[in-house]
Amino acid sequence: MHLVDSDGAKLKAALTRIARDVDAVFDALLPVPEDTRAPLVEAMRYSAMDGGKRVRPLLLISTAEMLGVSRDPALRAACAVESIHVYSLIHDDLPCMDDDDLRRGRPTTHKAFDEATAVLAGDSLHALAFEILTDEETTSDPFTQAELVRCLATASGMSGMAGGQMMDMAAESSEYDLRTITRLQQLKTGALLAASVEMGAILGKLPPEGRTPLRAYARDIGLAFQIADDLLDVEGDEQKAGKALRKDDGQGKQTFVSLMGIEGARNQARALVDQAIGHLGQYGEDAAVLRALARYIVERDR
Numbered sequence: 001m002h003l004v005d006s007d008g009a010k011l012k013a014a015l016t017r018i019a020r021d022v023d024a025v026f027d028a029l030l031p032v033p034e035d036t037r038a039p040l041v042e043a044m045r046y047s048a049m050d051g052g053k054r055v056r057p058l059l060l061i062s063t064a065e066m067l068g069v070s071r072d073p074a075l076r077a078a079c080a081v082e083s084i085h086v087y088s089l090i091h092d093d094l095p096c097m098d099d100d101d102l103r104r105g106r107p108t109t110h111k112a113f114d115e116a117t118a119v120l121a122g123d124s125l126h127a128l129a130f131e132i133l134t135d136e137e138t139t140s141d142p143f144t145q146a147e148l149v150r151c152l153a154t155a156s157g158m159s160g161m162a163g164g165q166m167m168d169m170a171a172e173s174s175e176y177d178l179r180t181i182t183r184l185q186q187l188k189t190g191a192l193l194a195a196s197v198e199m200g201a202i203l204g205k206l207p208p209e210g211r212t213p214l215r216a217y218a219r220d221i222g223l224a225f226q227i228a229d230d231l232l233d234v235e236g237d238e239q240k241a242g243k244a245l246r247k248d249d250g251q252g253k254q255t256f257v258s259l260m261g262i263e264g265a266r267n268q269a270r271a272l273v274d275q276a277i278g279h280l281g282q283y284g285e286d287a288a289v290l291r292a293l294a295r296y297i298v299e300r301d302r
Contacts, residue, residue, distance in 0.1 A: 008242045011292035017060045018078075025047045029128065043113045043121035044128075048086045051104035055225075055302070056081045056196040062199025062289040063214065070267070074203055076138040077148060080129040081196050084156050087125035088192075090118050092165065107176075126156070133285050139203065147202050156194035164188025176254045182223065185256075190222025213279040220276035227269040228298045230255040233240065234262065234300065269298045 026048045032041045057078030064074035077091040093100040094115060100108050111116035132138060133148045156159055164187030167180075174182065198220040201211045234257050257265045276294045280287040 007288050007292035010288050014289050018054045021075055021159055025119050039117055040120050043117050047090050047109045058083055059196035062202045064203045065206025066286045069203045073138050076132055076160040077199055078203050080132040083125045083129040087122040090122040148201045150193050151198050155191040160187055160191030171253045178259050185226040189226045193222040194218040215255050217276045220272045224269045226270040227265050227296045228257045
């Protein structure tokens with residue numbers, strides 16, 4: 001399964017543009033102060049800018065634009081999601097969690113700065129996300145602000161990403177079956193991907209009952225994304241990935257690959273992508289980037 005040429009070209013252009021736009025917003029939001037907070041803001045900029053796939057921002061913007069939302073408010077909301085994602089990476093890399101030295105091909109934040117600064121940079125990016133969402137430049141509608149905040153907060157905490165990370169930490173000393181691994185990944189990885197799509201729908205004023213196909217799309221690509229990550233951990237190139245690979249196996253963690261085998265996992269990821277694309281049928285050509293993004297998730301090499 002390969003990207004359809006026209007959809008692939010649209011995705012390539014969209015990925016290039018979103019990377020540039022996200023960096024520009026963070027650059028504007030994070031001027032380095034001329035006082036002793038400077039290392040904190042420099043660590044935030046180091047972590048948030050010049051790297052990453054920007055899948056979550058692109059999911060949000062593509063959903064919002066498909067529903068008629070102008071780009072600027074969608075981009076700001078997208079940077080709120082990316083702030084949460086980046087904070088989670090900073091904290092995940094710390095010695096008390098995954099203890100990683102490399103992220104996106106360069107030293108992790110606590111290596112480039114120090115552990116205390118990395119913790120504060122993560123905390124500050126977490127706070128920045130909700131500062132962005134409650135700014136009138138994102139939306140002046142208090143009800144939309146509240147719904148955006150609730151959606152992102154739920155996806156970030158014990159019922160989402162942080163809860164999934166706790167389950168992942170416990171995986172080293174537990175035997176997880178496929179159902180539990182699926183639940184873990186729906187929280188750790190899937191929740192923020194799903195929130196990106198949901199927040200695009202919130203900005204588009206799509207009522208909750210009208211979001212069912214988009215929620216199904218997000219659920220399927222969330223699982224496909226993690227299966228692809230597990231495959232990359234086994235088969236990937238560390239130089240391309242920009243981080244240490246084959247850690248899960250060394251730590252004795254169960255993954256989709258260890259439970260399903262390489263071919264079984266690859267087939268499952270492709271089936272999930274096909275299913276996800278099927279949920280977008282009613283949106284036609286307007287969903288071209290979302291379709292291409294689903295395919296990209298299982299074809300990427302990093």
